[in-house]
Amino acid sequence: MNKFYITTAIDYVNDTIHLGHAFQKIAADVLARYYRITLDKDNVFFLTGTDEYGQKAEKAARLQNITPAELVKKISDSDQKEQDCLNISYDRFIRTTDSDHTETVKEIWKRVQENKDIYSGEYQGSYCEGCEAYYTKEDLVKGKCPVHPTLEIKMIKEQNYFFKWTKYKDFLIEHIKNNPDFIFPKHRANEMLEFAKNIKDIPISRGNFIWGIPVPNDPKQVIYVWFDALINYLTGVEFLENKKLFEKFWPADVHILGKDNLRWHALLWPAMLKSANIALPKTILVNGFLNINGQKISKSVGNVIHPSQWVGKYGTDTVRYYLLRYTNLTDDSDISEEKLLQAYNADLANGLGNLVARVAKLCEKVTLKPSPIPVFSENYKKEIEDFKFNEVLEIIWNEIRILDQQINTAEPWKIKDQKKLTQVLQSTVDGIVCIAYELKPFLPETAEKIEEQFKGPKITSGKSLFPRI
RNA sequence: GCCAGGGUAGCUCAAUGGUGGAGCACAGCAUUCAUAACGCUGCGGUUGUGGGUUCGAUCCCCACCCCUGGUACCA
Numbered sequence: 001m002n003k004f005y006i007t008t009a010i011d012y013v014n015d016t017i018h019l020g021h022a023f024q025k026i027a028a029d030v031l032a033r034y035y036r037i038t039l040d041k042d043n044v045f046f047l048t049g050t051d052e053y054g055q056k057a058e059k060a061a062r063l064q065n066i067t068p069a070e071l072v073k074k075i076s077d078s079d080q081k082e083q084d085c086l087n088i089s090y091d092r093f094i095r096t097t098d099s100d101h102t103e104t105v106k107e108i109w110k111r112v113q114e115n116k117d118i119y120s121g122e123y124q125g126s127y128c129e130g131c132e133a134y135y136t137k138e139d140l141v142k143g144k145c146p147v148h149p150t151l152e153i154k155m156i157k158e159q160n161y162f163f164k165w166t167k168y169k170d171f172l173i174e175h176i177k178n179n180p181d182f183i184f185p186k187h188r189a190n191e192m193l194e195f196a197k198n199i200k201d202i203p204i205s206r207g208n209f210i211w212g213i214p215v216p217n218d219p220k221q222v223i224y225v226w227f228d229a230l231i232n233y234l235t236g237v238e239f240l241e242n243k244k245l246f247e248k249f250w251p252a253d254v255h256i257l258g259k260d261n262l263r264w265h266a267l268l269w270p271a272m273l274k275s276a277n278i279a280l281p282k283t284i285l286v287n288g289f290l291n292i293n294g295q296k297i298s299k300s301v302g303n304v305i306h307p308s309q310w311v312g313k314y315g316t317d318t319v320r321y322y323l324l325r326y327t328n329l330t331d332d333s334d335i336s337e338e339k340l341l342q343a344y345n346a347d348l349a350n351g352l353g354n355l356v357a358r359v360a361k362l363c364e365k366v367t368l369k370p371s372p373i374p375v376f377s378e379n380y381k382k383e384i385e386d387f388k389f390n391e392v393l394e395i396i397w398n399e400i401r402i403l404d405q406q407i408n409t410a411e412p413w414k415i416k417d418q419k420k421l422t423q424v425l426q427s428t429v430d431g432i433v434c435i436a437y438e439l440k441p442f443l444p445e446t447a448e449k450i451e452e453q454f455k456g457p458k459i460t461s462g463k464s465l466f467p468r469i
Numbered sequence: 470g471c472c473a474g475g476g477u478a479g480c481u482c483a484a485u486g487g488u489g490g491a492g493c494a495c496a497g498c499a500u501u502c503a504u505a506a507c508g509c510u511g512c513g514g515u516u517g518u519g520g521g522u523u524c525g526a527u528c529c530c531c532a533c534c535c536c537u538g539g540u541a542c543c544a
Contacts, residue, residue, distance in 0.1 A: 187473050191539045194472070198541095259538075288538090326481065331474085332537065339480080339493095346493055350506055358503035390482085394492080401492095404507050413502040461503090468504050 003043040004035035005249040007233050009257040010051040010094065013075035014060060017082050019335070020258075020290045020297050022307040023323050027287060027389065028256050029088045030324065033441040034384055036089075038376070045249045047236035048083065049094030050076040054225040058211035068211045072097060085311045086320065087444055094232050101235040105213050105228050111276040113216075117164040123203045124157040160203035161215060163227070168271035169199045175270060181283055183266055184387065185330045188259070188286045192266040199267065230269045234278070252281040259286050285387060288332040290323075310340070317443040318344050318466070324442055325393045345468055351400050352435075353466035356450055359403075359428055362412050363459035366422045370456050371433035380438060389442070396438050403431045429454050 008028045011017050017025075025048060032046035052072040061071040072095075080093050094101065112118055173196050176182055176189050183189040205221040206212065212222025237249040257265055262284070270280050289296070292303050310319045322340045325347070327333035376384075383391040407428060415421040436450035446465060453462055 185474090187538085190473060194540065262539095328482090333481095342480090342493070345504095349504060354504055354506050356503095358501095358507075360503090362502050394482090397492080401507095407502075408500085408508050411502085464504055466504080468506075 001253070002039065003045075003249060003253075004031070004039055005045045005237065005252045006031055006035075006047070006254045006256065007236065007252055008048040009261055010049045010096065010229060010232055011079055012051045012054070012056070013072045013079070014056055015299070016075060016078045016306060018297055018304045018306055019292070019310070019323075022082065022086055022319075023290055023327065024256055024258065024287045025083055025088045026086060026320050026323055027285075027329055027387070028254075029086075029090075030384070030389055030441045031254065031387075032089055033444060037440060038381075044091075045237055046089060046091045047094060047233065048088065048090045049092070049232060049236075050079050050096070051225065051229045051232075052076065052095055052097045053212040053222070053228055055206070055209045055211065058209050061211075069097070082307045085308045085316060087316050089444075092236055094236050096229055096232055098235070100238070100241060101228075101232060102213050104235040104239050105223060105231045106216050107240060108231050108234070108272065108276050109216055109223065109227075112163070112272065115275045115277070117167060117275045118161050118204070119164065121160060121162045121201075121203075122157065123160045123162075124155070126153045127156040156208065158207045160207065161205040161218075161221065162201045163204045163268075163272075164275075165199050165201050165268065165271055168274055169196060171274060172196050172199075172267055172270060175280070176266070182280075183262075183284050183286065185286065188262060188266075192262065195263060196267055202268075226264050226268065227272070230264060230272065233281070251279040254283050254285050255281050256285040256287060259288060262286050285330075287329055290327065291332060291334045293336050294334055310337070314340065314344060314469075315466075317446045318348060321348060321393070321443055324389045326390070329387055329389060341469060344466065347397060348466040349464075349468040351397060352446070353464055355400055355404055356432065356453070356465055357461060358407065359425070359432055360453060360459055360461040362407075363425055363429060363454075364461065366418070366425055367458060368422065368426050368429055368456045371426075371430040371454070374434040374437040376438065384441070392438075393442060396435060396442075399431070399435055399438075403428060403435075406431075429456075429459070 006028050008025055009021075011021055028046065028048070032044055036044045050072070057072055058068050061068040064071060076095050083090065083093070109118070173193060176193055176196070180186065180189075183192060202224075204224040204227040205215050205218075206224060207221045210222060212225065213228050215221040215223055233252055233255065234246075234250070238245045239250075255265055265284050273280050291297065292305065295301055295303055297304055307319060318340070322343045323335070326339060326343055327335060377395075380392055380395060383389075383395065410424050410428075412421055412424050412428075415424065432450065433454055436447045436454070439447040439450070449465060453459065
């Protein structure tokens with residue numbers, strides 16, 4: 001691999017992102033930072049952003065008596081702030097209302113149309129405005145949407161443009177079967193294969209609202225949000241404006257997204273790309289959801305926590321560490337503030353923080369040479385490239401333990417001979433520098449602080465990295 | 470109902486057809502370079518239930534129960 005293009009899901013602007021979304025951004029950030037080290041900064045592109053069109057945004061704006069544009073700007077800005085407080089190192093924060101995105105979507109529409117995969121048809125069905133989707137009668141629960149039981153289902157009949165999804169059914173099934181790395185984790189692929197069997201053509205335009213990208217040559221219709229949103233991955237690397245950049249980074253190496261978005265990414269998106277004659281992404285990485293204290297994160301439960309709330313109390317790297325170490329990326333995990341605190345004291349304060357503090361203090365008596373530049377071990381690389389972030393952190397914390405043991409055995413505070421003391425501490429500091437290097441993708445701020453403190457030749461103790469709470 | 474994943478120490482998770490492992494938490498010892506921190510020792514489990522195969526099963530097979538996810542549909 002000589003380049004790495006990673007994207008996250010773009011978040012819909014009905015509300016500011018919470019810890020569940022943040023978890024996915026952090027995972028993406030780890031990969032981006034890792035590949036920036038191994039492949040070089042210029043060869044990595046990391047895209048994230050917000051999904052802003054659609055009926056829900058239009059309606060929400062009307063309720064607040066502001067324009068849709070004002071509303072989506074507000075939420076998009078606050079999403080971006082949430083990501084910034086987590087140190088998410090995106091190269092571009094895309095908004096689907098960006099002008100270059102509009103142009104890209106129109107271009108893809110035209111290509112798909114030229115390939116005869118768009119046709120006009122009449123659609124009649126039960127429509128849920130919450131889902132922005134049609135339901136069959138059978139899908140409804142007591143006449144209401146299973147996801148939004150409080151909303152009225154509307155019978156809508158309209159002239160729409162349809163995408164010939166069925167044309168790609170066999171292709172999709174073959175692609176998923178022939179590319180075991182296409183969907184990760186694997187069992188998600190089975191789900192998609194099941195669904196693919198029953199693919200039907202879907203309407204990809206809407207005529208009953210206006211907050212969207214107009215259909216080329218038919219301004220009465222706007223393009224369906226999913227059709228528009230997926231294309232952001234092309235816009236992100238300047239599909240239209242910058243051929244060189246696009247050709248360098250496309251196809252995307254990893255699309256990371258929540259399990260709720262899998263169907264669109266695994267089945268609709270590849271069909272769209274195939275139709276437009278564009279290469280398919282390599283890996284779709286599906287992340288699980290977070291529960292808080294055993295409960296789903298939801299507004300109605302009232303347990304929504306925004307990243308900035310925990311970051312404000314405990315710091316960016318604490319939140320990153322806790323989520324990366326004590327959750328499963330691909331399964332649902334349960335988190336709590338209590339467990340975060342436990343992880344903070346046990347691992348960050350007593351473990352990493354204390355090790356750094358004790359060694360820095362010991363080093364005040366000696367002058368050391370700069371440590372050699374570390375490299376990632378094969379084991380480290382394998383685990384991180386397989387998305388097993390908790391395993392990598394376990395490797396690192398084991399190294400911390402070993403260093404602590406070695407210090408206890410060597411008892412440098414008792415060593416009188418300056419030469420021998422220097423020798424012992426040199427090897428300890430080399431170990432710490434190595435740990436800092438390995439921490440870079442995970443705890444960038446902390447890694448940088450440690451590197452700065454131990455770059456020599458004079459090392460002095462500084463402020464605690466993680467004071468006990 | 471069907472498909473997939475899972476059920477191992479209080480918690481988070483490893484492991485293997487041959488007397489069950491780690492970290493956290495808890496208790497004790499020791500120690501002071503360090504953030505009442507580090508280290509060492511200990512406590513802690515009929516590996517969801519019941520059968521079967523085997524000299525031997527936590528691992529393989531069968532049935533069942535529970536959890537998670539996906540999905541179908543008819544009365």
